[in-house]
Amino acid sequence: MTVGFRLNGEEVMIQAHANTRLVSVLRETFGLLETKAGCLIGRCGACSVIFNGRLIKSCLVPAFRAERSEIMTIEGFSLSDGYRDIIRGFEKAGVENCGYCQTGKVLAAESILARQRIPVPDEILAAFGSIRCRCTEPERLTEAVLAAADLRRRRIYGRSS
Numbered sequence: 001m002t003v004g005f006r007l008n009g010e011e012v013m014i015q016a017h018a019n020t021r022l023v024s025v026l027r028e029t030f031g032l033l034e035t036k037a038g039c040l041i042g043r044c045g046a047c048s049v050i051f052n053g054r055l056i057k058s059c060l061v062p063a064f065r066a067e068r069s070e071i072m073t074i075e076g077f078s079l080s081d082g083y084r085d086i087i088r089g090f091e092k093a094g095v096e097n098c099g100y101c102q103t104g105k106v107l108a109a110e111s112i113l114a115r116q117r118i119p120v121p122d123e124i125l126a127a128f129g130s131i132r133c134r135c136t137e138p139e140r141l142t143e144a145v146l147a148a149a150d151l152r153r154r155r156i157y158g159r160s161s
């Protein structure tokens, strides 16, 4: 079937079988290899993307569900100032990174920061609950998102509150 959607700001169209996963389309059709095909059973979060403003695991979503949706992958997000805030926040907090689920961690952070100017630790922990990261403890991720939120507020509003 033909499926049209917006991917990283551009209108695209694909042919997809009913059982094709979104992660496969992103990687194989569009070459977006930072959207990782990890566990493929919804556990690790390495395949995370922002789908209509929400963090989802693209290994669990059939490609046809993308019809008329808006999808942002880490490749698209990495061109933004918001991405740089998050990376700097991660660096400030000393977030460890083997690369396996970095995509999921960054996009989970963005899924919070897009909604909350001043996120609270419980929300941050809840957002990261869907990412299985062996490298970074939850407290450090919380510290990183708070640092990124502070950087974003200073960049947008010129102050930290």
Ligand code: FES
Pocket (backbone or CB within 6 Å): 036, 037, 038, 039, 040, 041, 042, 043, 044, 045, 046, 047, 048, 057, 058, 059, 060
């Ligand atoms: S590859 Fe999708 S959650 Fe692991």
Ligand code: FES
Pocket (backbone or CB within 6 Å): 096, 097, 098, 099, 100, 101, 102, 132, 133, 134, 135, 136
């Ligand atoms: S970055 Fe290593 S498992 Fe998450």
